[in-house]
């Protein structure tokens with residue numbers, strides 16, 4: 001079994017691994033200062049990148065542009081696909097991007113209703129992703145749906161219920177199950193714990209942390225909650241007014257912030 | 273690890289803190305700090321409160337950045353210069369070669385004591401049963417009562433949390449181990465256990481850098497005592 005340790009790669013081979021996602025001089029502005037600009041970074045397999053910053057700083061705009069949902073004004077996003085090899089997201093065909101979205105990628109929305117189909121059963125929400133990648137056997141689809149419900153701690157007796165009958169935390173966990181069932185390589189998450197009660201958040205975070213490390217997932221997660229960032233992210237990008245003001249190892253950025261804005265951000269929350 | 277092999281090589285490290293939101297106040301803490309530590313050696317840092325001992329240790333763990341100088345740490349055959357390394361290189365180094373035990377446990381909600389202790393070894397792909405056995409052995413040696421093992425340490429006393437943290441820090445046989453006052457709120461019996469763990473680590477060839485306020489611990493583990501202002 002692959003552990004994160006293998007994926008982060010011990011000593012010898014670690015240098016030879018190619019980035020999963022390479023972003024170069026990406027720009028998307030709605031108006032001056034509104035959007036994101038001059039974004040460049042590499043994301044490696046098994047890495048969790050957190051994007052933090054104040055409201056309106058461009059985090060969601062950036063996440064959409066990275067995940068092929070919002071055409072940038074300029075710049076490149078190169079994804080190293082299992083199926084298609086290296087691909088320039090905004091130079092390739094729309095149909096390829098759609099295949100990626102339902103197979104190698106997962107997108108977890110802040111509001112579960114944006115990522116789920118509210119009027120079909122929980123089982124169908126999970127099964128739909130499997131069918132989209134070619135699974136046809138009904139019994140197998142149902143078994144996999146049950147396995148994933150269990151993995152996200154939803155009782156399998158709820159398989160025929162609709163998400164609208166679920167609590168917010170359960171909906172969010174269902175959304176995660178729906179995304180992970182196709183064994184994606186890369187997950188994009190926008191405030192996955194936003195709007196949930198603190199105790200529900202803790203449970204969801206614990207689940208995410210375990211799944212991410214067990215499956216060796218690469219994740220880009222937007223959050224304004226620095227405790228969430230500390231728990232999940234290996235490295236951080238701090239955004240302000242559409243620009244990245246500081247990047248680095250998560251604990252380095254939070255414990256020894258260099259930029260005035262990061263210092264303000266870190267000092268204005270209660271530390272644990 | 274070969275006996276006497278160079279494990280930690282620090283040269284010319286400078287560190288200044290600038291508090292941008294407090295009028296840009298700026299003060300230097302480390303000024304051209306240099307230190308070499310070899311396999312099997314334990315260096316103990318001393319100096320008055322605020323002199324920069326913890327800052328130096330955090331720089332060795334790449335938890336703090338530095339303004340100048342080089343910090344090379346051994347990872348197998350390589351010496352990794354951590355002030356320039358990518359985050360994923362540092363994470364890999366921490367996973368297998370570099371341990372750090374501070375005075376405080378950073379608790380993760382909902383995770384049991386046993387799991388907290390096992391996690392670093394599990395992350396290296398070691399068999400769960402082996403991890404569990406080693407974790408239990410450490411918790412036992414550190415006198416953490418068995419009834420606490422299945423509970424999350426969030427509600428434990430300071431001393432109990434500290435001992436859980438020590439068990440977690442010693443679960444992997446790290447070649448390099450950094451200790452920031454791990455014995456600060458322990459009684460004499462538990463301090464003795466920590467001294468034993470440190471001596472065992474030295475015997476297997478680990479290089480250690482530590483800060484200890486207790487005279488007895490210092491005497492028992494230090495091969496060299498260095499003043500932070502003199503390095």
Ligand SMILES: Nc1ncnc2c1ncn2[C@@H]1O[C@H](COP(=O)(O)OP(=O)(O)OP(=O)(O)O)[C@@H](O)[C@H]1O
Nearest residue numbers: 030034035053054055056057058059060061062224
């Ligand atoms: N479709 C749009 N048309 C015009 N302006 C937009 C659009 N989407 C976002 N913006 C603006 O771009 C800026 C960045 O928005 P974005 O949603 O990326 O911020 P954010 O960092 O995700 O904030 P939050 O933490 O509040 O979610 C904001 O000023 C926003 O009003």
Ligand SMILES: Nc1ncnc2c1ncn2[C@@H]1O[C@H](COP(=O)(O)OP(=O)(O)OP(=O)(O)O)[C@@H](O)[C@H]1O
Nearest residue numbers: 255256289301319320321322323324325326327328
């Ligand atoms: N992240 C930080 N940001 C700003 N200043 C810091 C930071 N960390 C440490 N300092 C300052 O650097 C100086 C050295 O602190 P450090 O914690 O290294 O001292 P120490 O020698 O470990 O002291 P003690 O024996 O009390 O633990 C202190 O003035 C401290 O306030």
Ligand SMILES: [Mg+2]
Nearest residue numbers: 059060061190
């Ligand atoms: Mg947003």
Ligand SMILES: [Mg+2]
Nearest residue numbers: 325326327483
């Ligand atoms: Mg200190």
